[in-house]
Amino acid sequence: MAASRAPLENRWDDARAAGLDEPGLLLYRSNLLGADKRITNYGGGNTSAKVTMPDPLTGEPVEVLWVKGSGGDLGSMTLDGFATLYMKKLAALKGLYRGLAHEDAMVGLLPHCTFGLNPRAASIDTPLHAYLPYRHVDHMHPDAVIAIAAAKRSRELTREVFGEEIGWLPWQRPGFDLGLKLERIARENPHYVGVVLGGHGLFTWADDARSCYETTLRIIQKAQDWLDARNTAPAFGGPAVATLPEAERRRAVLSLLPRIRGRIGKAESKVAHVDWSATVLEFVNGRRLEELAPLGTSCPDHFLRTKIRPLIVPADADDATLDRLLEAYRQDYAGYYERCRHPDSPAMRDPNPVIYLVPGVGMLSFARDKATARIAGEFYVNAINVMRGATGVDQYVGLPEQEAFDIEYWLLEEAKLQRLPKPKPLTGKVALVTGGAGGIGRTTARRLLGEGACVVVTDHDAEALAQAEAGLVQAFGRDVVAAVTGDVTREDEMAEVVAATVERFGGIDILVANAGLATAAPFAETSLADWERNSAVLAKGVFLVAREAFKVMLTQGLGGSIVTIGSKNALATSGGASAYCAAKAAALHLTRCIALEGAPYGIRANVVNPDAVLRGSRIWQGEWRHARAASYGVGDEELEEVYRQRSLLKRSVYPEDIAEAVFFFVNEATSGKSTGNILNVDAGNQIAFTR
Template structure:
C-alpha cells in the first residue's frame, strides 16, 4: 500500500480504471509518463524504464520474451510507444557469452542492434543491459534528488542501510554499461527479497512483478528518502547558512540583463549560444550561502547532471551587498579565460591516447551571488534543461551536506564519462545545426502579417524570437500559435510602443534576460495614412514620423548598444516600403517617413560595419494578406486614390506589377531570412524590393 503522509511527498497518480484495459507495452508507457511528470523523480531525458513482455515473433509465430526499454536519447515524461527499443531477451542473454571483460564492455553496445525485435529502428541505449539482466518483469531507473543525495554522500552505503534496511541495497560507483548490468543481476540473485538498489553517485533502481507494483515501489522508496531528509535536516541551515543578501526581483533581472550579453559574447566564438536565467528559491538559497564556492568547486555527482552542466560551474565575482556591476563586467574576461585554462588543464590531466579532441572549454553554468543562475547552450531548450539539472544538483548537495559530506564524481571518472567514446558517437550522430541555431531575433510589429511570417521563418531555421507589438490581442494570438508549433522555449512576446524610449530599452533588456542577447533585429512596426497634403494635419505627420522614423531609430540604437556589448556582430533589417523610393499620391507623410527609414538604414550600415553589424532594407509593396495596416481606413483611402472599390485593390496591385504577381507576407520573410543568414554575410547597406516589379522603385 502506497504511503501518503505529507504534502511534500510524491502523490500516487496511478489510475487503475485507466490502466485496466492497457497492454503491457501501454502500461510501460503510462508508468513512464507518470514518473517523468515530476522533476523530483527524474530530470528531463534522465532515467530509464523497461518491461519484459511476451510477444509473437513475426518470423516464427512463436511466443518470445521481448525487452521494451526506453531508447537512446528519450525522455520518460514525454516518450511515446515508438520511443522504446525492443530486443529479444534470449539474444540479450546470449551476449554474455561474447563478453570479454570490463575493458571491452563498450564493444557490447555494437551487438545490441543484432538483438532487435521486429526491425524496431529505435536505437537501444547503453543502459539496456542494466534492465535486461534484472530478473524482474518491470524495472525503473530514476534520478530522484532525495535518493541521489544519499548516493552522493560520503557514507552512502551506511545511509542506504539506515534509511531502507534490507529492502534497498547498495552498489559502489560503476559507469553504466554491460558490467553494471551483470552487477545488478548478481545483486538480485543474492538478495531475492530486495525491491531495488541505490547506485553510488548515480541513482535508484527499483523493480516489480507488475507495472503498478514497480511504479508504487519507486514512489514509496523516494517518499521514504524525502521523509528521512526532512526529519534529519529540520532546524539546520542549508549550505552553512546565508551570508549574502538576495537582491529584489527587478534588480536581479537588471543585473542579469547586463551580465548575459557580456558572457554570451565571450563564449560564442565557436558557436552562437542561447541563455537562460533562473532565480528560483533553490538557486537563490545556494548562491547566498556560506558554502557556495566550496560546493560549486566539487561539481555534480549523477552522470546525467554532469553531462549537462560540465565539470563545474563558474561562480561570478559579484557582491550583492555592494552591487558594482561595472566592476563585475570588467572582471568577466579574466574569469572566463581562467575557467578555460582550468578546463584545458583538466583535459590534459585526464585524457587518454584515444580521447576525442577537447570540446568547448567554456562553462555552461554561471552562478551569481544575490542574483541567480545563468546557463548557456547551443539552443534555448538545452540551456533551460542544463539549468534544471543544476537545480537538481543543488537539491542533492543540500541533502547530502545536511547529513554527511557531499561527494562529487572523482575527476577521472567525470572526464571518462564526458569524453566517453559512446557519448562522442552520440554527438556525431546529432543532426547538423539549423542555419540560425543559437541566434536571437527581436521582431517589432511581430503580431502583424509580415511580422508573424518573419518570426515563423526565423523560428523554422532555429532562431529564438521575441515578438514585440502594441496590439495586445494580436500579440497573444501570435504567441500562442508560434509557441504551439515551435515550443514555448523559443518564443517570447512583449507589448512595445516603439515611440516610447524607455519601453524600447526595457524590451531589449527583456530579450537579454530571456535569451542572453540579440543577434537579429527586424524593425517592422508600422502604420499607414493617406490624405492630400493640404488635408494632412500635423498630428498625422508627426505620427508617421514618430513610428516610422523615430521608432526605427530607437530600436536600432538599442540593438547597436546590445550588439556592441556582445562583440559578435549582428544583423538589422528594416521593413520599409516601395513608397520610400517611389512617390505615391495622397501619402506624403507615409512616403517621407519611409524614405527616412531607408536613409537611416544606410547611415547605420556605415556605423555598424566596423563592429560586424550589417544593416539592410526590404521594401515590400501591396502586401494585403494578414496586414493590419490594410484594414479599415487605409484600404478605403488607397482605393479612393485609385478610384476603385476596396475589394478590387489586391487585383489592381497584382496587375500593376511587372511580373503580374501578388506579394505575400511569406515573400517578405524570405527576403529577411536572406539578409539575416550567412547567405548575405558580405552584404550591408543594401535594399531588396519585394514588389513583383515596379520600375519607379528601382534603386538605380
C-alpha cells in the first residue's frame, strides 16, 4: 500500500459496452474487476445482476439473478460461470429460513430456484446478492478495504474513511442471515452505496452496470488514498534483518526447497513457488514479523488458501532445525484441530504449513500443484498488504481461531473438496526433459504434462526450445511449463538447468535423459571428433544431468524416476555407426548403474529403446538420414518404409509411442517396482531382443 502505487484505472469502454446485453455487461464488468488483484484476489469476490428475461416455459417476463457461480475466477470467467436463479423463488426461500442453525440446509434449496436448467451451481454467496434492493452488486476483496475491515477499530475507521456513504457489518460467514442483514441495512440507509464487512471485504451496488463498476473503483481508491496518507512510518516496525544479496538468497532457496519438499511431500507430492518481491521482503525482514505472522490472516478467502498461520524458517536452517520447526507446526495444528473440532467435523487434513517465511530471503509456498502454490503465495501477499495497512492506522486483528476452523472444516467446504476430480497420476511431480525441442522430447513433455506433471524442457538450440515452450504453454498453461537453454555436455550448464528446475517447482522427481544426435561413417573412417561428439552428448550428457538430478532426489528423500532414451543400437549394432552405437550402449549401462545405487533410496532408473523414430526428429532431418538411406540403397523419402518393413510388426514407431513408454516407467502405478529395465519400442526387431 505504498503511496507510489498507481491509482486504479477506469477501463470501462462505452463503445464496447454499447453492444452488450445485460448478462454481457455483467461479464464485462466482472472481467474488468477481476483483472486487477488490488480489487480482488484470484477466485475471490462475486458479481451479480438482476435481469428481466422471458420464462422458457411461459414466455412471460421474469426477473432472474445472474450471479457468479461456485468456483471460477472473475478475471477469466465466461458467461457459463454464472448461476441463474428465479428471483421470485429466491424471495420465497425467506419464508423457509429457520435461523442460523439451519444455514447449510438452505444451500440445498438453491438448485430448486435454477432458471433455464443452468448446470452452474449457485454459491453460498447467492443470498448476499439476491436480497439487496439493487440491480447490480459487486462483492470484492480489495487489500485496502480489508485493511480497514481487519483493524480493531474497524467500524469507527469505516465511518472516518467513507462518511455516510458506506455502512458496516461485523464479520459472519456468508449465508441467508447475512443476506437478510445486508438487505436490511441497505433499505434502512438508502444513501449507502455499499457496506464493509468486518475482517472480510466490500459490497457495493448500483442500478446499472457502469455505475456499479465505477462505484467499486471509487470506494477502493478512497480507502487506498486514506491509508497512504497515514501510513508514513516504516512498515512492520522497520527492518530487523537485511535482505541477502541475490546470489545468497538463491543459494538459500535452493537449499531449503528440496529439503522442505521432502519433509512435507511423503503423503502427497508438493510443488513450490518462490516470491522474493519487495512486498514480501519488507514483511519477512520486519521487526514485527514474529508478532504478526502467528496472527494469521483476517479474510477467510486468504485463510482458506494459506492455512491457519505461516511458518518462519531461518535462511540457514539445517536439517535438524527444519525437523524441529515442522514437527512443532504439526503439533500446533493438531492442537488447533482438537480444540476446535465438532462431533461431525471431517478428519484432520494435512497438518503441514503452506506458507514459509524466510527472513532475508522471501516466501516459499507449497501445494499439490503449481497454480495452487502460486495462488497461495499471492493470497499471503494480500494478507501482508492488509497487515501493513491495518498496523499503520490501528491494531491488526486476525480471524478468531474457532471461526477459522469452522471455515476450514465447514461441511459445505468439505463437500466441495469431495467433488473435486481425482488427481492425475503425476499431479505434484516435477519432470525435467533434455532434448526438449525435438520430436521425442517435446512429445514426452506433452504426455507428462497431460498426466499432471510440471515440466521443464531444456535444449541447446534456444530458438527451437522457445518454439517448443510456446506450444506447451499454449496447451497446458504457463504455471506448469518452463524452458531453460542448456548444453548437456557442459557440467555447469546442467547444474544450472537442474537448479532452475528446483527454483521453479521445488525439486525434481522425474528425469528424461533424451538429448541426442547421430553420425554415420564406416569404422575406419570414423573421426575422433565424431567419436567424442557422440560420447559427449549420448553418454557424458546422460551422466551430467542424471548426476545433478540424482543429488536432488537424494536430498528430497522421495525416491524418483530416471528414464534414459536409448536406442535399438544400444543392444544391436548397425554397420557404419560405431560411435553412435558405443555411446548409446554406455548410456544404457550407466542407467543400470544408477538403478543399482538408487534402489536403496527409491530412485528407479530404466531405459526406453526406440528405433527409427523419424517423424518430428531433428536427428533424422540431416546427414544421419542420408547416410542410413544410402546404407539401404534407397532415397531419403523411402527410408521410413524400409524401417517399417524391417520390423516384425510392420509398423512405424512415432514419438507418441516413446512418450507412452516413458509414462509407463515414471508412473508409480504401472512400474513402481521396476528398475534397471529396458523397454524396446521398435515394432519388433529380433536382433535387439534383450537377453
